[in-house]
Amino acid sequence: MxxxxxxxxxxxxxxxxxxxxxxxxxxxxxxxxxxxxxxxxxxxxxxxxxxxxxxxxxxxxxxxxxxxxxxxxxxxxxxxxxxxxxxxxxxxxxxxxxxxxxxxxxGFDDLRRRLERYAAQRAGLSLAAVQDQTDVDRMLASATSRMTATALPKGQSAETAALVERALRAADAGLSAAECADQVGISRVSARRYLEHLNETGHAEITLRYQATGRPERRYRWVG
The missing domain is CATH 3.40.50.2300 (Response regulator)
Structure with missing residues:
Protein backbone atom coordinates (compact mmCIF):
# COMPACT_ATOMS: atom_id res chain seq x y z
CA MET A 1 0.00 0.00 0.00
CA GLY A 107 -13.08 15.40 -9.39
CA PHE A 108 -12.34 11.88 -8.28
CA ASP A 109 -11.32 10.66 -11.73
CA ASP A 110 -8.84 13.54 -12.11
CA LEU A 111 -7.02 12.46 -8.95
CA ARG A 112 -7.42 8.73 -9.60
CA ARG A 113 -5.62 8.97 -12.95
CA ARG A 114 -2.68 10.78 -11.35
CA LEU A 115 -2.44 8.36 -8.45
CA GLU A 116 -2.50 5.39 -10.82
CA ARG A 117 0.19 7.03 -12.91
CA TYR A 118 2.29 7.58 -9.81
CA ALA A 119 1.83 3.96 -8.70
CA ALA A 120 2.89 2.76 -12.16
CA GLN A 121 6.01 4.90 -11.99
CA ARG A 122 6.93 3.50 -8.57
CA ALA A 123 6.39 -0.04 -9.82
CA GLY A 124 8.65 0.60 -12.80
CA LEU A 125 11.44 1.92 -10.58
CA SER A 126 11.29 -0.80 -7.94
CA LEU A 127 14.30 -2.96 -8.82
CA ALA A 128 16.14 -3.90 -5.65
CA ALA A 129 19.58 -3.39 -7.21
CA VAL A 130 21.12 -1.86 -10.32
CA GLN A 131 24.10 -3.67 -11.79
CA ASP A 132 24.66 -1.81 -15.04
CA GLN A 133 23.14 0.54 -17.63
CA THR A 134 20.89 -2.26 -18.90
CA ASP A 135 19.11 -2.34 -15.54
CA VAL A 136 18.69 1.45 -15.63
CA ASP A 137 17.25 1.35 -19.17
CA ARG A 138 14.88 -1.46 -18.22
CA MET A 139 13.63 0.45 -15.17
CA LEU A 140 12.96 3.62 -17.15
CA ALA A 141 11.34 1.76 -20.05
CA SER A 142 9.07 -0.13 -17.67
CA ALA A 143 8.03 3.06 -15.88
CA THR A 144 7.31 4.85 -19.16
CA SER A 145 5.25 2.04 -20.66
CA ARG A 146 3.22 1.57 -17.47
CA MET A 147 2.61 5.29 -17.10
CA THR A 148 1.49 5.65 -20.72
CA ALA A 149 -0.89 2.71 -20.51
CA THR A 150 -2.37 3.96 -17.23
CA ALA A 151 -2.52 7.66 -17.93
CA LEU A 152 -4.20 7.72 -21.34
CA PRO A 153 -7.99 7.54 -21.43
CA LYS A 154 -9.59 4.59 -23.17
CA GLY A 155 -9.49 4.94 -26.95
CA GLN A 156 -6.37 7.12 -27.06
CA SER A 157 -3.08 5.76 -28.40
CA ALA A 158 0.41 6.51 -27.08
CA GLU A 159 1.66 7.15 -30.62
CA THR A 160 -0.95 9.82 -31.39
CA ALA A 161 -0.55 11.34 -27.94
CA ALA A 162 3.18 11.71 -28.62
CA LEU A 163 2.49 13.47 -31.93
CA VAL A 164 0.02 15.88 -30.32
CA GLU A 165 2.47 16.62 -27.50
CA ARG A 166 5.28 17.27 -29.97
CA ALA A 167 3.14 19.68 -31.98
CA LEU A 168 2.06 21.54 -28.85
CA ARG A 169 5.61 21.78 -27.50
CA ALA A 170 6.76 23.35 -30.77
CA ALA A 171 3.98 25.95 -30.87
CA ASP A 172 5.15 28.92 -28.80
CA ALA A 173 1.85 30.72 -29.31
CA GLY A 174 -0.22 27.61 -28.59
CA LEU A 175 -2.62 25.71 -30.81
CA SER A 176 -6.32 25.39 -31.34
CA ALA A 177 -7.79 21.90 -31.83
CA ALA A 178 -8.22 22.63 -35.55
CA GLU A 179 -4.58 23.73 -35.94
CA CYS A 180 -3.37 20.70 -34.04
CA ALA A 181 -5.53 18.40 -36.19
CA ASP A 182 -4.01 19.84 -39.38
CA GLN A 183 -0.46 19.37 -38.12
CA VAL A 184 -0.89 15.87 -36.76
CA GLY A 185 -3.26 14.56 -39.44
CA ILE A 186 -6.22 13.60 -37.24
CA SER A 187 -9.76 14.90 -36.86
CA ARG A 188 -10.44 18.08 -34.91
CA VAL A 189 -12.56 16.12 -32.42
CA SER A 190 -9.72 13.67 -31.78
CA ALA A 191 -7.18 16.50 -31.46
CA ARG A 192 -9.36 18.21 -28.89
CA ARG A 193 -9.63 15.01 -26.82
CA TYR A 194 -5.86 14.65 -26.68
CA LEU A 195 -5.39 18.34 -25.90
CA GLU A 196 -8.01 18.22 -23.15
CA HIS A 197 -6.22 15.24 -21.63
CA LEU A 198 -2.96 17.20 -21.61
CA ASN A 199 -4.79 19.99 -19.80
CA GLU A 200 -6.31 17.56 -17.28
CA THR A 201 -2.88 16.09 -16.50
CA GLY A 202 -1.31 19.51 -15.98
CA HIS A 203 0.78 19.58 -19.17
CA ALA A 204 -1.22 22.21 -21.04
CA GLU A 205 -3.15 25.33 -20.14
CA ILE A 206 -6.21 26.72 -21.90
CA THR A 207 -6.91 30.29 -22.90
CA LEU A 208 -9.95 31.64 -24.72
CA ARG A 209 -9.61 33.79 -27.82
CA TYR A 210 -12.75 35.86 -28.31
CA GLN A 211 -13.86 36.54 -31.86
CA ALA A 212 -16.27 38.99 -33.42
CA THR A 213 -19.02 36.38 -33.63
CA GLY A 214 -19.63 32.91 -32.31
CA ARG A 215 -18.13 31.05 -29.40
CA PRO A 216 -14.60 31.87 -28.19
CA GLU A 217 -11.82 29.68 -29.53
CA ARG A 218 -10.08 27.39 -27.03
CA ARG A 219 -6.31 27.54 -27.38
CA TYR A 220 -3.85 25.19 -25.72
CA ARG A 221 -0.28 25.94 -24.66
CA TRP A 222 2.33 23.49 -23.34
CA VAL A 223 3.38 24.15 -19.75
CA GLY A 224 5.44 21.01 -19.04
Missing amino acids: IGVLVVDDDYRVARIHDNFVARVPGFTVVGVAHTGREAIAMAARLRPDLVLLDLYLPDIHGLDVINQLRVAGHDCDMLVISAAKEAAAIRTSVRQGAVNYLLKPF
Missing part, protein backbone atom coordinates in the same frame (compact mmCIF):
# COMPACT_ATOMS: atom_id res chain seq x y z
CA ILE A 2 1.16 3.52 -0.80
CA GLY A 3 0.72 5.77 2.23
CA VAL A 4 -0.62 9.27 1.53
CA LEU A 5 -0.56 12.36 3.73
CA VAL A 6 -3.36 14.78 2.75
CA VAL A 7 -2.55 18.45 3.39
CA ASP A 8 -5.22 21.15 2.98
CA ASP A 9 -6.23 24.03 5.23
CA ASP A 10 -9.93 23.62 4.42
CA TYR A 11 -11.27 20.83 6.64
CA ARG A 12 -14.13 20.02 4.28
CA VAL A 13 -11.88 19.86 1.23
CA ALA A 14 -9.33 17.77 3.11
CA ARG A 15 -12.06 15.29 4.01
CA ILE A 16 -13.13 15.06 0.35
CA HIS A 17 -9.54 14.43 -0.77
CA ASP A 18 -9.15 11.86 2.00
CA ASN A 19 -12.20 10.00 0.68
CA PHE A 20 -10.95 10.25 -2.91
CA VAL A 21 -7.59 8.67 -2.04
CA ALA A 22 -9.25 5.90 -0.02
CA ARG A 23 -11.26 4.88 -3.11
CA VAL A 24 -8.15 4.20 -5.22
CA PRO A 25 -6.87 0.61 -4.88
CA GLY A 26 -3.33 0.42 -3.56
CA PHE A 27 -3.48 3.72 -1.66
CA THR A 28 -4.24 4.47 1.97
CA VAL A 29 -4.43 7.77 3.86
CA VAL A 30 -2.02 7.75 6.80
CA GLY A 31 -2.83 11.26 8.01
CA VAL A 32 -4.49 14.60 7.33
CA ALA A 33 -2.82 17.95 8.07
CA HIS A 34 -4.27 21.46 7.85
CA THR A 35 -1.15 23.64 8.22
CA GLY A 36 2.38 23.58 6.90
CA ARG A 37 3.93 22.94 10.31
CA GLU A 38 1.48 20.16 11.01
CA ALA A 39 2.33 18.61 7.64
CA ILE A 40 6.07 18.68 8.41
CA ALA A 41 5.56 17.12 11.84
CA MET A 42 3.22 14.42 10.52
CA ALA A 43 5.56 13.60 7.63
CA ALA A 44 8.39 13.05 10.12
CA ARG A 45 6.23 10.82 12.30
CA LEU A 46 4.20 8.90 9.72
CA ARG A 47 6.75 8.62 6.87
CA PRO A 48 4.22 8.78 4.00
CA ASP A 49 5.20 7.71 0.50
CA LEU A 50 3.26 10.58 -1.09
CA VAL A 51 2.06 13.98 0.15
CA LEU A 52 -1.05 15.46 -1.47
CA LEU A 53 0.03 19.05 -0.84
CA ASP A 54 -1.97 22.26 -1.11
CA LEU A 55 0.18 25.32 -1.83
CA TYR A 56 -1.91 27.93 0.00
CA LEU A 57 -1.57 27.06 3.68
CA PRO A 58 -2.24 29.51 6.55
CA ASP A 59 1.27 29.46 8.04
CA ILE A 60 3.81 28.21 5.47
CA HIS A 61 3.56 28.20 1.69
CA GLY A 62 3.43 24.70 0.25
CA LEU A 63 6.69 25.19 -1.67
CA ASP A 64 8.42 26.05 1.61
CA VAL A 65 6.98 22.89 3.12
CA ILE A 66 8.68 20.90 0.35
CA ASN A 67 11.97 22.69 1.03
CA GLN A 68 11.82 22.01 4.76
CA LEU A 69 10.98 18.34 4.24
CA ARG A 70 13.92 17.95 1.86
CA VAL A 71 16.31 19.71 4.25
CA ALA A 72 15.15 17.38 7.01
CA GLY A 73 15.97 14.40 4.80
CA HIS A 74 12.44 13.17 4.06
CA ASP A 75 12.20 11.52 0.64
CA CYS A 76 8.40 11.41 0.31
CA ASP A 77 7.04 12.37 -3.10
CA MET A 78 4.82 15.41 -3.62
CA LEU A 79 1.63 15.73 -5.66
CA VAL A 80 0.80 19.43 -5.58
CA ILE A 81 -2.82 20.58 -5.55
CA SER A 82 -3.58 24.27 -5.99
CA ALA A 83 -5.87 26.87 -7.46
CA ALA A 84 -2.75 28.67 -8.76
CA LYS A 85 -2.73 28.64 -12.56
CA GLU A 86 0.46 30.66 -12.99
CA ALA A 87 3.09 28.88 -15.05
CA ALA A 88 5.73 30.01 -12.54
CA ALA A 89 4.03 28.09 -9.72
CA ILE A 90 3.88 24.96 -11.86
CA ARG A 91 7.51 25.25 -12.98
CA THR A 92 8.72 25.84 -9.42
CA SER A 93 6.76 22.85 -8.14
CA VAL A 94 8.27 20.62 -10.83
CA ARG A 95 11.78 21.94 -10.15
CA GLN A 96 11.33 21.06 -6.48
CA GLY A 97 10.42 17.50 -7.37
CA ALA A 98 6.61 17.42 -7.53
CA VAL A 99 5.46 14.31 -9.39
CA ASN A 100 2.35 16.08 -10.63
CA TYR A 101 0.35 19.30 -10.33
CA LEU A 102 -3.44 19.22 -10.08
CA LEU A 103 -5.62 22.30 -10.33
CA LYS A 104 -8.49 22.85 -7.90
CA PRO A 105 -11.31 22.09 -8.02
CA PHE A 106 -10.98 18.55 -9.34
Whole structure:
Protein backbone atom coordinates (compact mmCIF):
# COMPACT_ATOMS: atom_id res chain seq x y z
CA MET A 1 0.00 0.00 0.00
CA ILE A 2 1.16 3.52 -0.80
CA GLY A 3 0.72 5.77 2.23
CA VAL A 4 -0.62 9.27 1.53
CA LEU A 5 -0.56 12.36 3.73
CA VAL A 6 -3.36 14.78 2.75
CA VAL A 7 -2.55 18.45 3.39
CA ASP A 8 -5.22 21.15 2.98
CA ASP A 9 -6.23 24.03 5.23
CA ASP A 10 -9.93 23.62 4.42
CA TYR A 11 -11.27 20.83 6.64
CA ARG A 12 -14.13 20.02 4.28
CA VAL A 13 -11.88 19.86 1.23
CA ALA A 14 -9.33 17.77 3.11
CA ARG A 15 -12.06 15.29 4.01
CA ILE A 16 -13.13 15.06 0.35
CA HIS A 17 -9.54 14.43 -0.77
CA ASP A 18 -9.15 11.86 2.00
CA ASN A 19 -12.20 10.00 0.68
CA PHE A 20 -10.95 10.25 -2.91
CA VAL A 21 -7.59 8.67 -2.04
CA ALA A 22 -9.25 5.90 -0.02
CA ARG A 23 -11.26 4.88 -3.11
CA VAL A 24 -8.15 4.20 -5.22
CA PRO A 25 -6.87 0.61 -4.88
CA GLY A 26 -3.33 0.42 -3.56
CA PHE A 27 -3.48 3.72 -1.66
CA THR A 28 -4.24 4.47 1.97
CA VAL A 29 -4.43 7.77 3.86
CA VAL A 30 -2.02 7.75 6.80
CA GLY A 31 -2.83 11.26 8.01
CA VAL A 32 -4.49 14.60 7.33
CA ALA A 33 -2.82 17.95 8.07
CA HIS A 34 -4.27 21.46 7.85
CA THR A 35 -1.15 23.64 8.22
CA GLY A 36 2.38 23.58 6.90
CA ARG A 37 3.93 22.94 10.31
CA GLU A 38 1.48 20.16 11.01
CA ALA A 39 2.33 18.61 7.64
CA ILE A 40 6.07 18.68 8.41
CA ALA A 41 5.56 17.12 11.84
CA MET A 42 3.22 14.42 10.52
CA ALA A 43 5.56 13.60 7.63
CA ALA A 44 8.39 13.05 10.12
CA ARG A 45 6.23 10.82 12.30
CA LEU A 46 4.20 8.90 9.72
CA ARG A 47 6.75 8.62 6.87
CA PRO A 48 4.22 8.78 4.00
CA ASP A 49 5.20 7.71 0.50
CA LEU A 50 3.26 10.58 -1.09
CA VAL A 51 2.06 13.98 0.15
CA LEU A 52 -1.05 15.46 -1.47
CA LEU A 53 0.03 19.05 -0.84
CA ASP A 54 -1.97 22.26 -1.11
CA LEU A 55 0.18 25.32 -1.83
CA TYR A 56 -1.91 27.93 0.00
CA LEU A 57 -1.57 27.06 3.68
CA PRO A 58 -2.24 29.51 6.55
CA ASP A 59 1.27 29.46 8.04
CA ILE A 60 3.81 28.21 5.47
CA HIS A 61 3.56 28.20 1.69
CA GLY A 62 3.43 24.70 0.25
CA LEU A 63 6.69 25.19 -1.67
CA ASP A 64 8.42 26.05 1.61
CA VAL A 65 6.98 22.89 3.12
CA ILE A 66 8.68 20.90 0.35
CA ASN A 67 11.97 22.69 1.03
CA GLN A 68 11.82 22.01 4.76
CA LEU A 69 10.98 18.34 4.24
CA ARG A 70 13.92 17.95 1.86
CA VAL A 71 16.31 19.71 4.25
CA ALA A 72 15.15 17.38 7.01
CA GLY A 73 15.97 14.40 4.80
CA HIS A 74 12.44 13.17 4.06
CA ASP A 75 12.20 11.52 0.64
CA CYS A 76 8.40 11.41 0.31
CA ASP A 77 7.04 12.37 -3.10
CA MET A 78 4.82 15.41 -3.62
CA LEU A 79 1.63 15.73 -5.66
CA VAL A 80 0.80 19.43 -5.58
CA ILE A 81 -2.82 20.58 -5.55
CA SER A 82 -3.58 24.27 -5.99
CA ALA A 83 -5.87 26.87 -7.46
CA ALA A 84 -2.75 28.67 -8.76
CA LYS A 85 -2.73 28.64 -12.56
CA GLU A 86 0.46 30.66 -12.99
CA ALA A 87 3.09 28.88 -15.05
CA ALA A 88 5.73 30.01 -12.54
CA ALA A 89 4.03 28.09 -9.72
CA ILE A 90 3.88 24.96 -11.86
CA ARG A 91 7.51 25.25 -12.98
CA THR A 92 8.72 25.84 -9.42
CA SER A 93 6.76 22.85 -8.14
CA VAL A 94 8.27 20.62 -10.83
CA ARG A 95 11.78 21.94 -10.15
CA GLN A 96 11.33 21.06 -6.48
CA GLY A 97 10.42 17.50 -7.37
CA ALA A 98 6.61 17.42 -7.53
CA VAL A 99 5.46 14.31 -9.39
CA ASN A 100 2.35 16.08 -10.63
CA TYR A 101 0.35 19.30 -10.33
CA LEU A 102 -3.44 19.22 -10.08
CA LEU A 103 -5.62 22.30 -10.33
CA LYS A 104 -8.49 22.85 -7.90
CA PRO A 105 -11.31 22.09 -8.02
CA PHE A 106 -10.98 18.55 -9.34
CA GLY A 107 -13.08 15.40 -9.39
CA PHE A 108 -12.34 11.88 -8.28
CA ASP A 109 -11.32 10.66 -11.73
CA ASP A 110 -8.84 13.54 -12.11
CA LEU A 111 -7.02 12.46 -8.95
CA ARG A 112 -7.42 8.73 -9.60
CA ARG A 113 -5.62 8.97 -12.95
CA ARG A 114 -2.68 10.78 -11.35
CA LEU A 115 -2.44 8.36 -8.45
CA GLU A 116 -2.50 5.39 -10.82
CA ARG A 117 0.19 7.03 -12.91
CA TYR A 118 2.29 7.58 -9.81
CA ALA A 119 1.83 3.96 -8.70
CA ALA A 120 2.89 2.76 -12.16
CA GLN A 121 6.01 4.90 -11.99
CA ARG A 122 6.93 3.50 -8.57
CA ALA A 123 6.39 -0.04 -9.82
CA GLY A 124 8.65 0.60 -12.80
CA LEU A 125 11.44 1.92 -10.58
CA SER A 126 11.29 -0.80 -7.94
CA LEU A 127 14.30 -2.96 -8.82
CA ALA A 128 16.14 -3.90 -5.65
CA ALA A 129 19.58 -3.39 -7.21
CA VAL A 130 21.12 -1.86 -10.32
CA GLN A 131 24.10 -3.67 -11.79
CA ASP A 132 24.66 -1.81 -15.04
CA GLN A 133 23.14 0.54 -17.63
CA THR A 134 20.89 -2.26 -18.90
CA ASP A 135 19.11 -2.34 -15.54
CA VAL A 136 18.69 1.45 -15.63
CA ASP A 137 17.25 1.35 -19.17
CA ARG A 138 14.88 -1.46 -18.22
CA MET A 139 13.63 0.45 -15.17
CA LEU A 140 12.96 3.62 -17.15
CA ALA A 141 11.34 1.76 -20.05
CA SER A 142 9.07 -0.13 -17.67
CA ALA A 143 8.03 3.06 -15.88
CA THR A 144 7.31 4.85 -19.16
CA SER A 145 5.25 2.04 -20.66
CA ARG A 146 3.22 1.57 -17.47
CA MET A 147 2.61 5.29 -17.10
CA THR A 148 1.49 5.65 -20.72
CA ALA A 149 -0.89 2.71 -20.51
CA THR A 150 -2.37 3.96 -17.23
CA ALA A 151 -2.52 7.66 -17.93
CA LEU A 152 -4.20 7.72 -21.34
CA PRO A 153 -7.99 7.54 -21.43
CA LYS A 154 -9.59 4.59 -23.17
CA GLY A 155 -9.49 4.94 -26.95
CA GLN A 156 -6.37 7.12 -27.06
CA SER A 157 -3.08 5.76 -28.40
CA ALA A 158 0.41 6.51 -27.08
CA GLU A 159 1.66 7.15 -30.62
CA THR A 160 -0.95 9.82 -31.39
CA ALA A 161 -0.55 11.34 -27.94
CA ALA A 162 3.18 11.71 -28.62
CA LEU A 163 2.49 13.47 -31.93
CA VAL A 164 0.02 15.88 -30.32
CA GLU A 165 2.47 16.62 -27.50
CA ARG A 166 5.28 17.27 -29.97
CA ALA A 167 3.14 19.68 -31.98
CA LEU A 168 2.06 21.54 -28.85
CA ARG A 169 5.61 21.78 -27.50
CA ALA A 170 6.76 23.35 -30.77
CA ALA A 171 3.98 25.95 -30.87
CA ASP A 172 5.15 28.92 -28.80
CA ALA A 173 1.85 30.72 -29.31
CA GLY A 174 -0.22 27.61 -28.59
CA LEU A 175 -2.62 25.71 -30.81
CA SER A 176 -6.32 25.39 -31.34
CA ALA A 177 -7.79 21.90 -31.83
CA ALA A 178 -8.22 22.63 -35.55
CA GLU A 179 -4.58 23.73 -35.94
CA CYS A 180 -3.37 20.70 -34.04
CA ALA A 181 -5.53 18.40 -36.19
CA ASP A 182 -4.01 19.84 -39.38
CA GLN A 183 -0.46 19.37 -38.12
CA VAL A 184 -0.89 15.87 -36.76
CA GLY A 185 -3.26 14.56 -39.44
CA ILE A 186 -6.22 13.60 -37.24
CA SER A 187 -9.76 14.90 -36.86
CA ARG A 188 -10.44 18.08 -34.91
CA VAL A 189 -12.56 16.12 -32.42
CA SER A 190 -9.72 13.67 -31.78
CA ALA A 191 -7.18 16.50 -31.46
CA ARG A 192 -9.36 18.21 -28.89
CA ARG A 193 -9.63 15.01 -26.82
CA TYR A 194 -5.86 14.65 -26.68
CA LEU A 195 -5.39 18.34 -25.90
CA GLU A 196 -8.01 18.22 -23.15
CA HIS A 197 -6.22 15.24 -21.63
CA LEU A 198 -2.96 17.20 -21.61
CA ASN A 199 -4.79 19.99 -19.80
CA GLU A 200 -6.31 17.56 -17.28
CA THR A 201 -2.88 16.09 -16.50
CA GLY A 202 -1.31 19.51 -15.98
CA HIS A 203 0.78 19.58 -19.17
CA ALA A 204 -1.22 22.21 -21.04
CA GLU A 205 -3.15 25.33 -20.14
CA ILE A 206 -6.21 26.72 -21.90
CA THR A 207 -6.91 30.29 -22.90
CA LEU A 208 -9.95 31.64 -24.72
CA ARG A 209 -9.61 33.79 -27.82
CA TYR A 210 -12.75 35.86 -28.31
CA GLN A 211 -13.86 36.54 -31.86
CA ALA A 212 -16.27 38.99 -33.42
CA THR A 213 -19.02 36.38 -33.63
CA GLY A 214 -19.63 32.91 -32.31
CA ARG A 215 -18.13 31.05 -29.40
CA PRO A 216 -14.60 31.87 -28.19
CA GLU A 217 -11.82 29.68 -29.53
CA ARG A 218 -10.08 27.39 -27.03
CA ARG A 219 -6.31 27.54 -27.38
CA TYR A 220 -3.85 25.19 -25.72
CA ARG A 221 -0.28 25.94 -24.66
CA TRP A 222 2.33 23.49 -23.34
CA VAL A 223 3.38 24.15 -19.75
CA GLY A 224 5.44 21.01 -19.04
